[in-house]
Amino acid sequence: MSSHCRHLSSLSTYVDGELATSQVGWLEEHLTGCGECRQELQNLQKLQGLLRRGLQDVRPEVPGTLWPGVLARIQGRRPQGLLATWTRQIWEAGWERPRLSLAGATLMTFLLLSVVYLNWQTPVGGPPGQTPSVGLRQNGVVVEAVEPEPGFRAMVLTTSERGLKVIWVVPHGRI
Amino acid sequence: MEDHQLVERSRAGDIGAFEELVKRHQARAYAIAYRLLGRREDAQDVAQEAFTRAYFRLGEFRGTAQFRTWLYRILVNLATDVLRRRRPEVSEDEAVFPLVDTGGNPGENLDRQELRQNIEEAITALPPDLRTVILLRELEGLSYAEIARVIRRPVGTVMSRLFHARRRLQERLSVYWQEGKPG
Numbered sequence: 486m487s488s489h490c491r492h493l494s495s496l497s498t499y500v501d502g503e504l505a506t507s508q509v510g511w512l513e514e515h516l517t518g519c520g521e522c523r524q525e526l527q528n529l530q531k532l533q534g535l536l537r538r539g540l541q542d543v544r545p546e547v548p549g550t551l552w553p554g555v556l557a558r559i560q561g562r563r564p565q566g567l568l569a570t571w572t573r574q575i576w577e578a579g580w581e582r583p584r585l586s587l588a589g590a591t592l593m594t595f596l597l598l599s600v601v602y603l604n605w606q607t608p609v610g611g612p613p614g615q616t617p618s619v620g621l622r623q624n625g626v627v628v629e630a631v632e633p634e635p636g637f638r639a640m641v642l643t644t645s646e647r648g649l650k651v652i653w654v655v656p657h658g659r660i
Numbered sequence: 661m662e663d664h665q666l667v668e669r670s671r672a673g674d675i676g677a678f679e680e681l682v683k684r685h686q687a688r689a690y691a692i693a694y695r696l697l698g699r700r701e702d703a704q705d706v707a708q709e710a711f712t713r714a715y716f717r718l719g720e721f722r723g724t725a726q727f728r729t730w731l732y733r734i735l736v737n738l739a740t741d742v743l744r745r746r747r748p749e750v751s752e753d754e755a756v757f758p759l760v761d762t763g764g765n766p767g768e769n770l771d772r773q774e775l776r777q778n779i780e781e782a783i784t785a786l787p788p789d790l791r792t793v794i795l796l797r798e799l800e801g802l803s804y805a806e807i808a809r810v811i812r813r814p815v816g817t818v819m820s821r822l823f824h825a826r827r828r829l830q831e832r833l834s835v836y837w838q839e840g841k842p843g
Contacts, residue, residue, distance in 0.1 A: 497823040501797065503804045532830055536798040539779030545694045547686050548704050555682055556675070558712040 492522050500529045663727040671718045682711050685728055688800060689735055695795050696739045698784055706742060710735040725809055729802070732810045736792055743788045775836070782832040790825035793818055 495512055498504045504512065516522055579586040627643045633654065640653040663684070669677035689710060694703035713734050714721075721730055783791055789811075796802045796810060808815045 494819070494823045497826055498804075498819050501804070501822070503819075528830060529826060531836070532826060532833065533798070535775065535833065535836060536779060536783075536794070536829070539776045540695075540783075540795075540799045543776065544687060544691045545700070545703070547690045548700070551686050551690065551704060551708060552679060552682050554704070554708040555711045555715075556679070558708060559675075559715050562712065562716070 492519070493525055496522060496526050496529055500526065500533055664723050667718060667721055667723070667727060670715070678715055681727065685731060686711075688728070689731060691799060692732065692795055693735060693739055695780075695783065695799065696736070696788070696791060697742060702742055706735065706738045709738055713738075726806070728800075729806045729809050732796065732800075732802075733812070736796075736810055740788060740792075778833060778835075782829050785832065786825055786828055790821050790828065793821040794825040794829070797822060 492512070492515060495504060495508065499509070499512055516526065627641075629641045629643070631639050631641060633639050637654055637656055639655075642651040642653070643649070661680070663681065666677045666681045666684075670681060686707065690703055690707045693706045693710075694700065697703050697706065710731060714731050717734075721727065783794060786794065792811060793807055796807045802810070804815050804818045807818045811818070
């Protein structure tokens with residue numbers, strides 16, 4: 486391969502008529518001053534001509550049993566169920582968009598691990614000297630009932646992530 | 661009748677319409693399978709299976725692409741599976757099958773036959789991913805966008821594979837670039 490790799494790969498697209506319009510002008514201008522690329526273009530055109538003659542002139546003869554075979558398979562097979570169809574479609578979509586699938590799988594794993602982590606936290610204790618009477622966990626928030634002073638009760642809501650505490654003190658009988 | 665009309669009638673249970681679809685596309689489908697796989701029995705099996713699966717999946721065909729592109733996608737997937745299963749048993753060198761149609765025109769001159777044979781061998785010697793794109797392009801004349809849909813890869817990958825396929829073919833067929841050779 487020559488030093489003109491970048492141009493050569495564009496030439497392959499150019500001979501197919503698939504090069505972006507914005508690049509065609511640039512490439513044609515380059516061709517006027519580059520003998521190596523002009524030679525390569527000629528070779529590609531010659532190859533294209535050879536291939537088309539070699540491939541398209543002779544097609545293998547289709548066996549006469551092809552359609553009867555298809556019909557026999559259709560009649561001998563039941564259509565897939567809905568679940569099997571969906572599974573296949575999801576599988577195929579995964580192969581078709583691997584990056585999207587990977588991102589989805591990563592997100593699902595992160596969410597799953599987050600839920601496990603938040604539910605695994607042990608309850609945070611109440612104020613020093615006080616024993617929490619109740620410890621509940623809900624959506625990652627630990628809820629405790631403590632008695633800081635006689636005649637009062639406090640609800641302590643603690644988030645496990647940032648250690649944020651909300652203390653709600655009320656006289657006895659209000660909660 | 662257009663392909664999409666035949667698809668609609670096939671969906672409604674008209675097996676005759678599906679037969680018409682098969683007969684319309686079987687030559688090209690079989691040719692692709694044959695040139696990808698190199699064996700008549702494998703090509704027939706894959707082509708039949710592709711049409712059968714297409715029949716049962718007609719409900720999934722949205723009509724945004726051409727029927728042939730959709731069919732080729734199923735066909736190429738099946739052929740790739742066959743090649744993948746075959747790979748441990750057959751090396752790439754051994755996978756050069758005699759692809760020349762021996763039932764060709766008897767009046768054809770020897771140079772032309774030789775040219776065809778060399779082209780067939782050069783294509784068969786390509787790795788399957790390069791062989792697929794060059795066949796879809798040169799045999800079927802599919803656009804880059806259609807090839808991308810068939811092989812489920814971006815258009816950039818199609819460009820790259822075609823470039824590399826052509827480089828390899830040029831190396832193998834370099835004899836035709838020399839003076840005095842046909843082409």
